[in-house]
Every structure is written in structure tokens, then in C-alpha cells.
Amino acid sequence: MTPGPHLVPTRRRALDDLAGTAARLVLVTAPAGGGLSTFLRAYAEAADATHRLLGLSWEDAPGSALAGADPGGGDLVVLEDAHHADPSSVQALVSAARAADGPRVVLGWRVPGGADPAQDLLFDSVRAAADEVVPLAALSAEDVAALAEQRGVVLPASQVDRLLRHTGGRVRHVVELLDDVPASDWTAPWFALPAPATAARAVRAALGELDDTARSLVQAVAVLEAADRHARAVPVEDAGAVADLDATTAAIGHAVRSGLLVSLDEHDAWARLRDPVVRREVLDDLGPVRRSELHHRAAEVVADPAVALRHRWFAHPRPDDALADQLDALAAQRAGQGAWSAAADLLVLASQASADREARADRLVRGVDALVGAGEVPRASRYLPELESLRETPLRNAVLGYLAVVRGRPAEAESRLGRAWELVNPRREAGTASLVAQRYVLHHLARCRPRDLVTWADRAMELVDPAAPTAVEAAAVRGLGVAPTEGIDVALDGYRALMERVPEGPVAQRVTMASGWLHLAADDPDRAREELESAVPTDFLGGSLRISLWARGWLARVQFQAGDWDEAMRTASAGLELAQRSGMSLLVPLLAWTRTQVLALRGDWEAAEQSLRTGDAVSRDYELMRVPAALARAAYSEARADYPAVVRALAPLTQPWARDWVEQPGYWPWADVHANALVLVGRQDEADAFLARHEQVAREHGHMSATARLAYARGRWYGVRGDLDAARACFQEAIALLEPLPLRYDRARVHFAFGQTLRRAGRRAEADAVITAARDAYLALGAATYVARCDRELAAGGVNVVRGHREFDDLTPQEEAVAGLVAQGRSNKEVAAELFLSVKTVQFHLTRVYAKLGVRSRAELAARRSR
CATH class of the missing domain: 1.10.10.10 (Winged helix-like DNA-binding domain superfamily/Winged helix DNA-binding domain)
Known part of the structure; x- marks a missing residue:
């Protein structure tokens, strides 16, 4: 099947999946504006449908959708907009599809909205009867970029993400905005996306059908949402107070039935508008005067002082130095708590409210810095042209360097941060100097240079009060440099002391994430899981997405090693999508590593290759990106039994830059993979020397899992040399060391290698038992690739084999x-x-x-x- 060129990538893939199914009755669903008709027309054309029928909303006579068609004849019938078709037509088509000699029927149905209960019941019946239901997912960033390209609109990733969030990924909304918004508006940092024309008309019509109280409640919710982008819902009590309603029960019921408002609990205490498009149109429909009145009232109602100040600004968005000073002061307070996202919102507004040009520029620079700290790279990138046009200052260069770090651009970061340090005077500008030093801390973390990291962390902490945000940030990262140079226990002791003096919330999130990473490296995966899971959420005080993504990356590794591969895939996949959407390129390879390894071990080669390419695409810059990208390629190649490729993938990690951290036991499990591959490609002397160095370091650190992994690789080495007794001792040592640790995948690897070695030495019966244990372990994990390899080993051993050819x-x-x-x-x-x-x-x-x-x-x- 060749879909038409107008289809975006995800729809093309959905079309291929639909073409490949043998189901007789298929139901394709999508929300209003979700591209249902376009998709089904493309499918009918590509599949050469015998009948393509339309369900029209003004035709309700029985059998009207079947006009001129014989549902009992032909091979394929496609009915678009079945939600508009009369029940008789739908029932006739379903019955025809169920008949033994009937046609294949594909029905397109807009997701029910509750307005017509009878039609909703019919939908439920059809869905229950369908052999397969195909929900058309919302558009992806790739789709939006493709639609923009088709229209000659060049959108940077930040604007693609913005458009995707605003429209909820609905095809019609995206297309209308791409067609209607002038190209010059997309690059304006203050530009707010309008409501698409079709959606705007529908919202206005729905508002017109509401009574005054329900309309007022919807308007109040829109105003409250506009000033608090972090809120997932609005207290209905606050909305009632803003709307000046004595009671909200009847009003919220009408508003929910209209489809404009969504109630989030059974008590109707929390509500939100259906999507950002509805909010924008409701606010536009209010008009500036009424909107200002409601913002003034909201400023008196809401409890959060930051949100109250935002309402004051929205009520009168004009320069106001007194308001700007208040916003700035509160931003400093939130930054002190580590709530960078909340601080960023306040500083950006403070910049707009500042009458003085210097103050405006300073606040904008600090606002963008806070956005980067929160991991909101696309939003920060929107201000890049304006930042580049400002006078060169240490702070401006530090912020641009910080943005380069999270985007994975070490050369640019080095240049920007170096220039910032040249310009700053630590005695006169201690706070700015501390901030530059703290950005250097992150730069050296990404360069895998623990000693430089500690040096700059100490510098950042010495320049300011220990409670200052930059000092706390530096202290939260410092332990990651201490661990490979002074020992993990020393670093963890430091984190325990730090946790006693930092407040709960975003600051604690940073410390907890780093501590979780070190507990994973220290063979304490249970404690690591607990800490990393607590560092993932970002919904407290505007917590940092950047820290959340770090936590997801290492949590996925904990889950992988423990054998919870479904959880590992969910964690890594969700994190990877967030990292790509947020522009946090630095963390893409870490998240792609786990996905690639699980997919390869499961034998899903096409998806594994795609995941591998995702990590490789950004991995040529920072060392912290190159390491997991190399490990992902090695895991993929090992699952393919392509050991020369494993050696090539891991060769960069044997270079001198990796000695200080990457070669330290526990952080990156790669030494045994490299040694095993060297043995299997016949480079025995090289494997011996490599193992000897790593074995000594693992023993010095007393690291159990690293020692076990290296012992299994040493067992391979002895097996090739024909020293079965020494090989057996190594494998048994590895099994014993892994016994108390919940590392199911590593135990399976050891048993597999042990069994292969026994079989090669002619101990077939013993090998059969060990490989069977490995097979059972791999089967429990879902590692289909290695289950098949175990089966081949068992067949090669010849014990308990049923001959079939x-x-x-x-x-x-x-x-x-x-x-x-x-x-x-x-x-x-x-x-x-x-x-x-x-x-x-x-x-x-x-x-x-x-x-x-x-x-x-x-x-x-x-x-x-x-x-």
C-alpha cells in the first residue's frame, strides 16, 4: 500500500498497520479535528475500496449512508463519519461484515462527546462488535514539522513543540494555524498562538448556548488558568469567587455538558478547560475590559502570591516598576527554593513590567537562565535573538553557555563560559561569579571530568553564602565528582549531610537524584529506585524537568538490571519523548540506551535500530552523551552476536579521557562486555591486560557487581585457553557474588557464558543444566534473542534434543x-x-x-x- 503524500509520518505508519490487519470489521476513531476523514480517504484510495461511503449529519433517513451501495457485495467498504450515519446503515454494515461471505468493513467514528446518548450507545455496540479498534493518536512533533514543511513554513523545534502543546496534536488545529499565522509571527518571543478559526467558532457557539452563570464560571476558569501555567486544575471555589457566583453546582454541570469544561473529581471541586485552544478563545471572547476586571478580582482570590502578582500584571500589562520589583523579589525567593520554573515566569514578567532598559535586560537574562535551569529549553530558545542583541556581560555569556550545555554543545559552552569568567570580577560580582562557576560544574559533569567538577563546585560555594541557590546547586552536583575520586561512601555521606539543611521540594529533588545515581553505582538498587522515583515528579513548586530527566534515565537502568523491563521501557520511552520535546539533547543518549538494549534483547530489531539512531544522532559532542551511545551500540551488537562491532563500539571508552570516571566500577557497566568481546574475537592477550587492570580497581573498591561481571569475562578467557577448572572457579565466583543482588539480567549472562564454556570443553550434560538455567532466566525476562541462542546451544550440546528434520x-x-x-x-x-x-x-x-x-x-x- 502506498499512502498519499499528504499524510504525515504517524498516519502513514497507522495506514500500513491497517493495511496489514486481517480483521473483518475495523473501527477507526479520532477526536473532532483529528484527521479521521483524510486518513480514511487515503486508506480507501490506497486499498482500492469497492465502496467509499459518507455519513452526513443532515441525512438521517434509514439506509441513507448506503445509498447506491450493496453492503453485502464487494471486498471492502469504507464509511467515513459513521457517527453521522443513521443507525440502520451502521447496523447493516456491521451485520454484513459478520456474515461468512460478507465484505471487509472499515468504519470511521469521531470519539463520542456525550451530546447524543443514543449515538453514544450505538458507538459502544459497534466497538464491542469490532474485530479491531484503531484509535488515531495525536500528531507527533515529527508530524507537525512535516505539515509545516509542506506549507513552506520553517519552524524551529521550540515552535514545533509550542504548536503541538497548544493544539493538542489535532490535525485541523495545526493545519489552520500554519495556514493563517504569518511566518514573521512565529519568531516573535512574545507572540501568543491564537485559537484556530474552526475551533473559535465552535467555542463561541458553545458559550452562546450557556446561561449567564455557566458562562461566567467558564470565563473565570480561563482567567485563572492563564495566570498559572503550572496548575493542572483550578479550584472551582476560586473560580466561583472570581465569577462572583453564590453557588457553582448548577453552573459547573452546564459547563461540563457543553464540553468546554472538564470536572476532575466526583465532587466537582476541581476543573479545567478542555484544552489551550478553548482557553485562548474564551479569553479573546471576554474582551480586554472584562478580562482585566476578572484578573483584578483573581489577584484578590488566589492564595499563591506569585500567581496573584501574575494576575496583577495581566490585569494591566504595562510598565510598572513597583510591580516589577515585587515580581523580581518573589522570583529570588523561589530561586532560593530551587523552583526555577516558577522563578522564570516571574522574571520574564518582571522584565516586561520594567520601564528601565537596563533592568529589563537584566531580568530577561536571569529569566532565561531560570528557564534553562527548569529544563524548558524550547521556551528559553525563543529569547535567543533578543539575548544575542544585548550588551555583552558575564551574566549574559553564562546564560548562553548554560543553554549550550543542556543542548549538548561543548565547544560553544566552553567559549561562552570562558568569556563570562574573563569578564566577571569575583570581588565586586560574587553572585554572578558563583553562577558562572556553577555552570562550569555542569559543563565538567558532561565532560566526565570529576576533578575539574569538584574544583569549580568549591569555587561556586566559596563565593557566596552556603544557602544561596548557586551554592546549593553546586553542592548537589559536587558529590558526583567526589564519588569517582574519593569514593562513593564519602560522596553519600556528603549528600546525607546536605539533605539535613536543604528544604523539601525542588532543591531536595536535585540532591535525591544525585544520591540515587550513586546508590545505583554502589550496588544498592533498592535504595536507588526509591530515591530516583521520588526525584522524577516536577509538579512541586515548578520542579526542574532537567533533574527529572536525569532521574528517569538512571531509574530506567535500575529497572532494567532488576529485570523489570516493561517498567524500564515505559520510564525510558516517556523520558526520551520529554527530552526530545524539551530540547534537552544532553540526556537523549542516556534514555535511548535502555530502550535500545531492551528492544534488541527482545528481538525487535527495527525498533532497536531506530532507538539506536536516536541516541547516535546527538552523541558526537559531550562525553556524557558519547558513553551511553557507545553502550547502546555495544548492547545492540552483542544481541546480534556481532562481537567485532562490540569491540569497535566500546573502543572510545578505553581512551585516557575515560580513566577518571568512565572506567570506575559501578557507574557504567561496560568493562565485562568489552573483555568478553575481545575474548570472542581472539584478542586474548589484549583481553588479559584489560581484565587485569579492571579487576585490580574493582578489588580495591570492593565492588561486588563489577567484580562478578569481570569474573565471568575472566571465565571466558580461561575457557578459551582450555583451563576448565580455573574457568569454573571464575563463573562460580561470579554467581556467588551476584546471589545477594537483585541483578537478574547479569545472573542470566553468567549462566549462559558458563554453559557455553562447559559445552566447548565437552561437558555436555553439565552444560545442558547450566544453559537451561540461563534459558529460564532469559525467558522470564522476555529476552527472546537469548532464549533462541540458548536453544541453539542446547541443540548443539545434543542432550535431551528431539530431532525433527x-x-x-x-x-x-x-x-x-x-x-x-x-x-x-x-x-x-x-x-x-x-x-x-x-x-x-x-x-x-x-x-x-x-x-x-x-x-x-x-x-x-x-x-x-x-x-
């Missing part, structure tokens, strides 16, 4: 395993690595296979196997 019964189990892999297109070298044999042994077995089967080439062998 008559003409292959003359082959030995080992010859059968070799023949199967060669028939798949594997080279002799790849087969040798897969079966833990020498290349000469593989060639010997292959020669005997050819002789026994009477074939002369790999192609003939593959053809014989396929028959």
Missing part, C-alpha cells in the same frame, strides 16, 4: 547448529562467535555438513533448509 538426522547436534546459522546467512566468523567455537572448528563442521547433505555452497544449504 529427516534429511538432517545424519548431522551431529553441533553440525546441525552450524548448518542452521550458516543457512541464515551468517559468516563462519559470526557462527564461531555465536556458538563459542573457533573459526577452524566451524569450517570443519561445515565441510562435513556439505558432504553429508550433498550440497556445494551456502546458498544450496539455505535452500535445502528452507524446504
